[in-house]
Amino acid sequence: MTRALAILRLLARAPEPVGVNQIARGLELVPSTCLHILRILQDEGLVDFDTTTKRYTIGIGILPLARAAMQRNSFSSLVQPRLSALSQEFGVTSIATQLSEPGQMVVVALSQSSMPFRLQVDLGSRFPALISATGRLFAAYNSLDTATLQAEFAKLKWDHPPRFDDWCGQVDQAREQGFAIDKGVYISGVTVVAVPIFGSNRKMKRSLVAIGISERLSDTKITKIAAALQQMRDDVEETQI
Incomplete structure (x- = not known):
């Protein structure tokens, strides 16, 4: 859970899409572990993956969660x-x-x-x-x-x-x-x-x-x-x- 949150925060701050190796280096994660977490987050719609560039961005699936937090x-x-x-x-x-x-x-x-x-x-x-x-x-x-x-x-x-x-x-x-x-x-x-x-x-x-x-x-x-x-x-x- 902690590592997944760290990945989301990194992607939210990133000015442009980020590759898995760059994410892993930035958070000191094993690349295979980082990739596994990213795929789970992608399945949940929380991150998006560009198949052409092989890079990740924060996903629009985060918006309902953010909107609910603001409303409450x-x-x-x-x-x-x-x-x-x-x-x-x-x-x-x-x-x-x-x-x-x-x-x-x-x-x-x-x-x-x-x-x-x-x-x-x-x-x-x-x-x-x-x-x-x-x-x-x-x-x-x-x-x-x-x-x-x-x-x-x-x-x-x-x-x-x-x-x-x-x-x-x-x-x-x-x-x-x-x-x-x-x-x-x-x-x-x-x-x-x-x-x-x-x-x-x-x-x-x-x-x-x-x-x-x-x-x-x-x-x-x-x-x-x-x-x-x-x-x-x-x-x-x-x-x-």
Whole structure:
């Protein structure tokens, strides 16, 4: 079961179809064992196999499972109307993310802005837990040691990569102010504002995020968005008690 899940996660992250040997190497599996698991997953419709290229991709059979999980996620249902209100008020794309596996955040709810040239984000999208504004919060509140942070930071892809020392300073700032801002560092011309939501262990496991075109977001507006996200977080936490 663990190996099958690892294969599915690898295929979900892969930008293109992957061969069995590459999968086996990436997960340190015996190729024959990897092939056996892939065939079972293929029979269940969870992976697709291209007979021409001999490569595998994540299958559409995963969609009913993902849809059912989203529908049963009480947090998603609770936060969705609040995200919609925020998008309409500030003209931003609003999302909620949740830690789904080590090192990955997944979008579990979203609301697109009604303005033209809005940013496209998909439900179920995954991204590294340490990237952008959400990543600064994750680093601030999840007690990762410096060596681990530096190793994971080196894997991140930014439009304008920050220096690690500068990024650590931004992590400290996010911890102090309770929210984080990424102004065009992750994606050129895009500003991301995020606030953390904590689990029972007081570690961050979710976030509320607003994403907008930087030219349209003044410092005053960004401050108002951060305050609105914090209020949304407080309302959600109070409702869940």
